[in-house]
Amino acid sequence: MAANPPLTGGALTQARILDAAARLMSSIGITRTTTKEIAREAGCSEATLYKHFRDKEEIFVRVLHERLPPFAEMLAELPAQAGSSTVAAHLTEVARAAVPFYRRAFPMAGAVAASADLLAAHRAKLDLAVAGPHMPSAHLAEYLRAEQALGRISAAVDPAALAMLLIGACFHRAFLTLFFDGGEELAGAEQVRAAVRVEQDEQFVLATVRALLEPVAQG
Amino acid sequence: MAANPPLTGGALTQARILDAAARLMSSIGITRTTTKEIAREAGCSEATLYKHFRDKEEIFVRVLHERLPPFAEMLAELPAQAGSSTVAAHLTEVARAAVPFYRRAFPMAGAVAASADLLAAHRAKLDLAVAGPHMPSAHLAEYLRAEQALGRISAAVDPAALAMLLIGACFHRAFLTLFFDGGEELAGAEQVRAAVRVEQDEQFVLATVRALLEPVAQG
The missing domain is CATH 1.10.357.10 (Tetracycline Repressor, domain 2)
Incomplete structure (x- = not known):
């Protein structure tokens, strides 16, 4: 090359x-x-x-x-991987990439969302169908739909809703860890860190994917 | 009174x-x-x-x-309601309140996260144990733990991870709908609106809670 x-x-x-x-x-x-x-x-x-x-x-x-690292592009390739490896492994890989991506994007996205002018400029320049902020969950939903067609996840669940749960949790975690970053001097910092698990991205990723894939309903 | x-x-x-x-x-x-x-x-x-x-x-x-509407305070009362109504009904109520709350909070939270000074001022003033941004998911996790103790949700799942999935999805949705708000003139707007379901908060809430509570694993 x-x-x-x-x-x-x-x-x-x-x-x-x-x-x-x-x-x-x-x-x-x-x-x-x-x-x-x-x-x-x-x-x-x-x-x-x-x-x-x-x-x-x-x-x-x-x-x-x-x-910014090309997160949406990475997810665009995911639907073609349905049927390979395991669903849990693919979702784990997505969450591992999503958390640092959103942590880097958040201050910029926040400033953009806080300003009507910046938001309009950003929207006008974006190719929404490639890089819109909804594309990661759209690609992930497409992947989950393909796994559903292969019978590797239950036919009863809504792929779009599942995708938004995973992407949303990573997005929110990025905000929380940014918020508490460098917060050693905070009152109650120990308690906060335990709740947010600030320094344990990997634990967050594994627990989140497990929660997503394990049956919640009793019985 | x-x-x-x-x-x-x-x-x-x-x-x-x-x-x-x-x-x-x-x-x-x-x-x-x-x-x-x-x-x-x-x-x-x-x-x-x-x-x-x-x-x-x-x-x-x-x-x-x-x-801002007192979202964390509303969730603080949730753990005491374990065992009443249904788990799905409680989670639905949480998601219905969370989406408009985060939509209102987002421009301010974004501006705060974008500025190291504003973030430090905000953190210093917050009573983290009452109003920290991690408290909604902490309260929700406590509620889910109580439902687990009552046998109304599976003992196998992680209440903290479930709570972060639901709160995170609502937080992310608030960002997406803000981003695409007033986007009628956008190229591909129809497609975006379908993906984000901008005008259908209620559909989002029901599908998300269902995805959270229905078994995903096949078989």
Whole structure:
């Protein structure tokens, strides 16, 4: 496989600016990530930054699109894997990828959801059928439907609802662990950590998949 | 029961400012909600606003604490109801309350999560053991544990994992419906709406609770 040619000129500058913005957004937060800070981190002038991007919003939306691990793409390949390995193994793999993905995406998604303008810009730029925020659960539902057709999960359950349970739990966990991150000095931190199981992603993943696949109804 | 005495003086002004801020945060978004806009909406001067609040951040954190429906409190009463009605009915009630609660909370929670400073201010002010963002699933897990002790759900499942599945699905749905809200003009909007079931909260609630309680494993 041929490697991509190295970036040069304007494309290289753009890539440096987007990388710098992504680093700042994760470290100091999106509201403190100004064009001035981004330019400093990228080692260019603000004038250069504005030659490549209209405004801070355009940079945020580009980072959201281009600097996150390709989670929806990974899930797009899942339906073709129905029948292989076990259902539990596939769901475990999904949850293992989903938690860190959403933890990285959350501060950006949060800032976007908090601003009507940013949200409109983001929506307009997204190819919804490929990268819409509903696509991970849509792909997962398609996979579960295929497993249902193969008789590997009960015909009685709703694949879309199951998919939303798993993706939703990972999404919420990402928010909780972000919220309590670095919370050592908090009153009641021990209790919180026990409840949220902050440092035990793997335990969360296994318990969640087990809860999803084991019969709950008594008898 | 005696009614609370009506607010007067400074307390009334503070309440007006918080109500105005809550309205603006939901309508124009948190980034466009400036102290100038809040003062205008509350019918007071910016000077008056600053007599009652240190800055915009303090107003946001107060709104987050005092102007949201008391969802965690509702769930705190759930464990005592184990054994009454049916498990499905209780979970349905939880999901019906959770979706609109998180839809209202999301823009504020998102803005808070996007800013390291706001997050620290919010965490410091929260009584984590009462109103921490992990409390809804902690209360729900306690309820499920009580139902387990009564033999109304299988002893084999993990109540904490089940609780996180249900709360997480509602939290994620709130984000998705916010994201696609007013998205009539979007390309592929029909397809998106079908996948997200935007206008069908009740269908989401029933399908999710059913998926949670029905055996998934084949055979």
